[in-house]
Amino acid sequence: MVIDSHQHFWKYEPVKHEWIDDEMSVIRRDFMPSDLQKLYAENGIDGCVAVQADQTLEETDFLLDLADKNDFIKGVVGWVDLRAENIEEVLEKYSKHSKLKGFRHVVQGEADHNFLLRPNFLRGIAALEKHGFTYDILVFPHQLGAVLELVKRFPKQKFVIDHIAKPYIKDGFYDGWAAIMFEIGKCKNVYCKLSGMVTEADYKTWTPEQIAPYMKLVLVAFGWQKVMFGSDWPVCLVAGNYKEIKELVTDFIAKHPSKEQVSIMGENARIFYNIK
Numbered sequence: 001m002v003i004d005s006h007q008h009f010w011k012y013e014p015v016k017h018e019w020i021d022d023e024m025s026v027i028r029r030d031f032m033p034s035d036l037q038k039l040y041a042e043n044g045i046d047g048c049v050a051v052q053a054d055q056t057l058e059e060t061d062f063l064l065d066l067a068d069k070n071d072f073i074k075g076v077v078g079w080v081d082l083r084a085e086n087i088e089e090v091l092e093k094y095s096k097h098s099k100l101k102g103f104r105h106v107v108q109g110e111a112d113h114n115f116l117l118r119p120n121f122l123r124g125i126a127a128l129e130k131h132g133f134t135y136d137i138l139v140f141p142h143q144l145g146a147v148l149e150l151v152k153r154f155p156k157q158k159f160v161i162d163h164i165a166k167p168y169i170k171d172g173f174y175d176g177w178a179a180i181m182f183e184i185g186k187c188k189n190v191y192c193k194l195s196g197m198v199t200e201a202d203y204k205t206w207t208p209e210q211i212a213p214y215m216k217l218v219l220v221a222f223g224w225q226k227v228m229f230g231s232d233w234p235v236c237l238v239a240g241n242y243k244e245i246k247e248l249v250t251d252f253i254a255k256h257p258s259k260e261q262v263s264i265m266g267e268n269a270r271i272f273y274n275i276k
Contacts (some may be wrong), residue, residue, distance in 0.1 A: 003270060049077060051076075060094070064100060073099070091128070092131070103135045104135070122161055136162050151187045159187075171204070196230070198236060226268065249265075
């Protein structure tokens with residue numbers, strides 16, 4: 001089974017989606033399952049994990065409704081306020097949804113470099129572990145120090161780093177990001193998505209050769225058993241079409257044994273998100 005481990009749906013609203021700036025104007029519209037289903041048929045994708053793009057419970061419910069109506073949406077990564085006093089109650093409610101696999105917070109947008117380590121957030125992560133939910137880590141490289149502490153503090157919690165932690169590929173920055181990612185990769189409970197890479201490079205001039213060192217580091221640091229393909233559709237469309245995004249990964253791993261390719265392109269996502 002080929003699984004796209006990371007994509008989004010939305011009904012475009014200028015205020016809600018203000019992060020979509022003028023350079024990204026091509027994605028200032030609705031993106032719904034019917035759009036994606038056609039692309040999947042053309043690119044040999046069997047299913048996907050839909051990930052939150054808005055930090056509201058309404059967003060989580062919106063994605064769950066889409067998943068209920070579209071079998072190819074195999075799992076949902078929603079949002080809850082992990083700092084909330086009633087987090088246990090909220091998670092108990094959501095645990096009834098079999099397609100809800102985990103949660104994410106847009107930590108990259110938090111001014112506090114150590115947001116992940118604040119007591120109220122840690123309490124929420126502890127609650128996730130108890131209910132068997134995964135957690136997607138969305139950060140910039142300067143926040144990776146806190147990530148390393150977080151994942152070591154919860155060795156039984158399943159974490160996955162989105163978009164290889166968004167290294168500044170456009171600027172050619174590598175060493176600082178690579179050093180901490182290598183340490184994080186040693187943690188058995190942490191996976192990493194080969195996703196969101198083209199949008200960290202120059203939208204118009206990126207090349208596979210430019211991104212290859214970053215993908216190589218991820219594979220070395222995490223191992224092929226803990227790496228998964230994700231398109232980051234429709235955000236990826238600002239820098240390339242779906243076929244180009246998929247081929248960036250499939251071409252890179254083409255010389256790996258077929259078992260490793262199958263794992264990276266779907267099996268690891270199936271295991272991590274407990275997709276039936």
